[in-house]
Amino acid sequence: MQLSELRGHKQYADRAFSVLAVAAAGVVLLVLGMIAITMTRRAWPAFGTEFFSSTRWSAAEGIFGALPFIWGTLYTAAIAIVIAVPISLGVALFVTQVAPPWLKTPMVYLMDLLAVVPSVVFGLWGVLVLANHFGLGRSFLTAGIILAVMIVPIITSLSREVIETTPASEKEAALALGATRWEMINASVLPHSKGGLVGAVMLGLGRAMGETIAAALVIGSAIGQITMNPFAPGNSMPAVIANEWGEADQPHKAALIALAVTLFVITIGVNLLATSIVQRSMKRSRGA
Amino acid sequence: MLKTIAVSGLALLCFAGCSKKKDDTGGGSSVAPTKDDKTAPAEPTAAGGGLSLNASGSTFQKPYQEAAIEAFTKANPTVKINYGGGGSGKGRQDLADQVVDFAGADSPYKDADLAKNKGGDVLYFPVLLGAITLSYNLDGVDKLQLSPTTVAKIFQRDIKKWNDKEIAADNPDAKLPDAEIVVAHRSDGSGTTDNFTKYLDKAAKDAWKLKSGSTVEWPAETQAGNGNAGVAQIVKSTKGAIGYVDLSDAKASGLKYAQVKNQAGKFVEPTTDSASAAGDGIDVKDNLLFSALDPKGDAAYPITYQSWVIVYAKQTNPTKGAALKSYIKYLVTDGQAQLKPLDFAALPKSLADKAVAQLDKIQVQ
Numbered sequence: 001m002q003l004s005e006l007r008g009h010k011q012y013a014d015r016a017f018s019v020l021a022v023a024a025a026g027v028v029l030l031v032l033g034m035i036a037i038t039m040t041r042r043a044w045p046a047f048g049t050e051f052f053s054s055t056r057w058s059a060a061e062g063i064f065g066a067l068p069f070i071w072g073t074l075y076t077a078a079i080a081i082v083i084a085v086p087i088s089l090g091v092a093l094f095v096t097q098v099a100p101p102w103l104k105t106p107m108v109y110l111m112d113l114l115a116v117v118p119s120v121v122f123g124l125w126g127v128l129v130l131a132n133h134f135g136l137g138r139s140f141l142t143a144g145i146i147l148a149v150m151i152v153p154i155i156t157s158l159s160r161e162v163i164e165t166t167p168a169s170e171k172e173a174a175l176a177l178g179a180t181r182w183e184m185i186n187a188s189v190l191p192h193s194k195g196g197l198v199g200a201v202m203l204g205l206g207r208a209m210g211e212t213i214a215a216a217l218v219i220g221s222a223i224g225q226i227t228m229n230p231f232a233p234g235n236s237m238p239a240v241i242a243n244e245w246g247e248a249d250q251p252h253k254a255a256l257i258a259l260a261v262t263l264f265v266i267t268i269g270v271n272l273l274a275t276s277i278v279q280r281s282m283k284r285s286r287g288a
Numbered sequence: 289m290l291k292t293i294a295v296s297g298l299a300l301l302c303f304a305g306c307s308k309k310k311d312d313t314g315g316g317s318s319v320a321p322t323k324d325d326k327t328a329p330a331e332p333t334a335a336g337g338g339l340s341l342n343a344s345g346s347t348f349q350k351p352y353q354e355a356a357i358e359a360f361t362k363a364n365p366t367v368k369i370n371y372g373g374g375g376s377g378k379g380r381q382d383l384a385d386q387v388v389d390f391a392g393a394d395s396p397y398k399d400a401d402l403a404k405n406k407g408g409d410v411l412y413f414p415v416l417l418g419a420i421t422l423s424y425n426l427d428g429v430d431k432l433q434l435s436p437t438t439v440a441k442i443f444q445r446d447i448k449k450w451n452d453k454e455i456a457a458d459n460p461d462a463k464l465p466d467a468e469i470v471v472a473h474r475s476d477g478s479g480t481t482d483n484f485t486k487y488l489d490k491a492a493k494d495a496w497k498l499k500s501g502s503t504v505e506w507p508a509e510t511q512a513g514n515g516n517a518g519v520a521q522i523v524k525s526t527k528g529a530i531g532y533v534d535l536s537d538a539k540a541s542g543l544k545y546a547q548v549k550n551q552a553g554k555f556v557e558p559t560t561d562s563a564s565a566a567g568d569g570i571d572v573k574d575n576l577l578f579s580a581l582d583p584k585g586d587a588a589y590p591i592t593y594q595s596w597v598i599v600y601a602k603q604t605n606p607t608k609g610a611a612l613k614s615y616i617k618y619l620v621t622d623g624q625a626q627l628k629p630l631d632f633a634a635l636p637k638s639l640a641d642k643a644v645a646q647l648d649k650i651q652v653q
Contacts (some may be wrong), residue, residue, distance in 0.1 A: 060499035132525060138512070221475030221512035223505045232508065243514075246375025247477030247502035249398060253377075 006195075037262070043258035045251055050217070051258060057223050064255035066262060071226045072140065073263070076215065077208040079144025079230065080151060084208075085201055087148075088155035095156075096163045097185060108160070115153035117282040122146050123214035129219055138220035141230035146214050151204035158203065162196030163189055196277040202274030206267050212238035237263045290328045291597035298390050336338065339611055344372035345379020345392035347515070348479055348534065349595040351630050352416055353392065360615055367611050368483045370412070375627040383410070383598055389612055394479030396577050397598075407600035410577045410593040412652065413643050415619045416634040419558035420484050420591040421538040421545035423523045424530040426450060428465065433458045433555045434544040436491035436582075436590070439548070442530060443471055443488070444498055450528060472522040472531030475512035477502040483593035484532045487581040491551075491590060517541075532591075535560070549583055550590040563633035564590035576642060592633070602651050609652035617647055 046064055054065025061097060093106050093162055126146040127138070136142045166189045175185040190197075220233020227234075237259045304564055345352070353371040371392065374382075379391030384405045396412060397405070422439060424432060428602050429450075434442075438454050441447040447454060451464040473482045485500035498504045506512070511518040511526070516537035523529045524541050533559050547555040556562050569584035580592040597616055603609025620643040624634040635643065 058499070058501075058505050059503055060501040159307065216475070217514065220510050222510075225508050240444070243475050243479035244503055245378075247377040247479060247482070249377055249380075249401065252502075283619065 013055070014113040036261075039257055039261050041263070043254055043261045046254040046258035049085065051255070054225055055224050058242075059252045063252055064251070065224075066255075066256070066259055067125055067238050068224045068226050069237045069259060070237050070262065070266075072219065072234040073209050073238070073266075075140055075228075076143040076147055076219065076236055079141060079204055080147035081201065081205055083145060083148035084152045084204060085154055088200075088204070089197065090155045090198045091152070092159035092163055093185060093189070095160055097181065097189065108157075111156050114149075115157065119150060119211060119214040120217075121200050122150055123217035126218040133257040137231065138218050138233050139231050140219065140234045143215050143219040143234075143236070144230070146218050149210055150211060150214065151208050154207060155204040158200035159193070161199050162193040162200065164190045165196075169218050194199070195280075199274050200277040202270055202277070206270050206274075209236075209270070210238060210263065210267055215239045216242045251259050289422065290533075299495055299645050303312035304336075310341050338366050338368055339607055340368040341491050341608065341612055341615065342370050343371070343379070343388050343392060343597075344374045344382045344391045345388075345598075346375045346376045346394050346398045346479055346595050347370075347396050348376075348593075349392045349416055349597075349632075351536065351629060352619075352623075352632055355626045355630060356615075359626065360618050361621065364611070364614070367615070369615065375477065379476070380598070383407075383600075390607060390616075392595060393598055394593060394595050395482060396596070405600075407602065408596050409601045411601050411646060412593055412596045412598055413616050413620060413646065414578070414596050414635055414639055416575055416627055417563045417580055417594050417625075417635065418591055418631075419535040419560075419563040419566075419589050419633070420480060420487075420593065421436070421531060421535055421558045422548065422591075423520065423533045423541075423543035425527055425536045426465065426467070427527070427545070428457075429462050430544065431462065432544070433549070435549040436581065438494045440488045440492035440496040441530075442469055443473070443506075444496070445471065445509065446495075448558060458555075458611060467528040470522075470526050470529040470615045471506075472519045472526070472529050473506050473509040473510055473512055474503075474516075474519060475514050478517060479595075480532065481536055486579070486592060489584045489593050535563070540629055542581045548590050550586075550588050551584055552586045552588075553594060554586050556587065556589045558589045558591070560631060561634045562587055562626050563592045564636060565589070567594075567633065567636040572639060572642065575640075578647060599650065601649055602653065604653055606652050609650065613647055613650050613652065616650075617644065620644055 036224040051064060051066050053067065055067050056063045056065050057068065058064075091107070091111065095104055099107060103179050123146065126142055129137050130136050130142050130157070132144060136145075170192060171184055174188045179187060207228060215236050216239035219239050221235050221239065222233035223235065225232055225234045243260055245256055270273055289318040310647050315399050347596065350371060357369045357371060361369060372388075376393040376395060379388070379393050380397055380401075382388040385389035386399070387407050390625070392415075394541045412649050420433060426432070434455070435458050438458055441454065444471065447470055449533050450467045450469055456464055479502065481504065482500060482502045485496075485498065488496040489500045498506070510544045511522050512528075513531070518533045519531040520533045520537045520543060523531045523533065523543055533543065533545075535540075544556060549555050549559045563580075564587055566580050566583040566588040569588050570580050572578040576596075578594065580594045582594065597619060599612060599616065603612065620635065624640065627634045634640075
């Protein structure tokens with residue numbers, strides 16, 4: 001085979017690959033844009049001052065205030081983060097810095113296994129065990145705990161990978177200066193991986209806010225509850241959509257789509273924030 | 289080979305772009321392309337020796353649909369029928385968009401939405417009646433009688449104790465405990481909730497303040513369960529609980545349920561017979577729409593509701609239309625015998641006859 005022939009073939013392959021890559025990237029953007037446009041269009045009639053101010057949600061009267069559900073989403077996600085972050089970081093540090101090698105592999109394996117349990121299984125466990133057996137009832141707290149269990153594996157595995165990128169030289173430098181294990185973690189591991197850890201937590205937060213079926217099962221489906229009491233039944237945006245969609249007529253349907261758009265915007269906002277925090281801290285650590 | 293990859297990549301792009309275009313026209317009035325979309329996939333199946341009818345909608349009538357489909361397709365092995373459930377609202381929407389061949393629904397289209405139906409006029413065929421029980425969990429009280437006003441006050445938390453004097457007035461012989469009432473309702477949007485609240489809106493209109501709908505603003509200190517089974521589970525596991533549960537789920541969970549005072553002033557227990565009796569005392573419109581709630585008649589159980597099968601009057605696919613017609617005929621005639629074992633009530637004779645007569649209005653072209 002001639003060299004030129006070979007080259008021509010290769011250029012052809014390169015071009016095909018780049019077309020394919022651009023197409024794939026384009027599809028992603030297109031789908032995202034389409035979701036935003038079509039959903040907003042259908043939700044448009046429901047958006048109004050009432051949607052973000054009213055605490056009532058009455059299909060019979062056509063009053064749709066999303067505030068209680070926005071509250072429920074943020075509150076349960078906050079409970080989940082408060083519970084999940086210390087556990088996740090603890091596990092990640094234990095696995096990477098403390099655990100002997102024979103324990104490390106099975107622990108990593110188990111955490112990853114937890115991540116693939118379908119959310120409906122967590123939800124049912126929440127209903128049967130937490131709500132009924134332990135008597136927590138269906139409430140913000142029950143939902144928060146279930147969400148925490150669901151996001152621990154995500155935050156843990158991301159944190160573990162971030163922490164493992166800490167250069168051995170930095171850790172050894174700290175140890176050589178006479179640092180204890182905790183001082184070494186505090187002085188070299190945490191500063192090095194701060195950005196990544198924040199990103200991991202934010203991704204967990206995004207998952208917790210969007211979780212639908214497990215939340216729908218355990219949150220209690222109360223209408224119009226805005227309260228700090230964690231034992232009160234509440235409701236979250238994805239849970240309301242899942243529960244009410246099947247029997248909804250207009251304008252109820254438009255209001256549910258408006259909830260979806262709101263959720264979409266909030267989760268995108270959280271992710272953008274996460275990215276910018278990660279980038280800023282990366283820049284800082286590079287500068288230092 | 290590489291060319292095909294590139295082409296398929298472009299095709300993928302086009303696919304996404306095209307589906308957006310289609311979506312944009314979806315709100316408009318262009319009927320022709322959708323019609324093609326709908327009938328096109330059916331042809332190959334018909335050619336393949338079988339024919340399939342797709343449906344979605346009311347979960348209330350789903351057990352009956354499943355039993356009827358099994359019996360009907362055994363007798364007509366070339367026909368395949370899928371009834372997807374998903375709720376009455378979904379069924380109505382799917383039929384409006386022509387993604388299904390028929391829909392099951394516990395309440396009809398709103399007048400304003402009828403114009404959006406892409407296939408023109410629709411026909412309603414009533415298929416069954418069913419009772420909504422007031423199931424409760426109270427030790428030592430095996431017979432409970434409730435009047436509509438008391439029910440309304442219990443469910444909106446005006447009455448909070450079982451020994452309240454209004455409950456006692458309905459039950460002179462019962463020993464009512466000094467226990468807190470726990471109200472259980474549906475967490476999901478539901479035709480059962482819609483009909484239960486409609487009933488209270490009608491029979492206890494002076495007391496009931498929560499209006500009616502597939503979801504209503506229940507007071508905060510109540511409990512919500514998913515589906516009839518979810519409410520039944522709460523009632524079963526909570527002392528002092530009361531909830532509205534359809535008869536078959538209440539029976540399946542072994543719950544006790546109250547006798548409810550009907551329009552004639554009699555306390556009636558929910559059974560398939562008392563629900564059928566409710567069907568005798570109702571006014572049916574020419575298009576076979578009616579409400580079985582709060583009917584006349586001494587033996588009628590007042591919280592009785594109904595479910596329809598909805599189809600388009602004009603059927604564009606002849607083989608499909610014919611199969612649909614014979615299936616609906618089965619539902620309103622021979623199939624009715626299957627209802628009682630499922631704890632549903634059969635249509636009263638007069639109504640079933642009207643449904644059969646209406647079959648002629650299905651135009652198969």
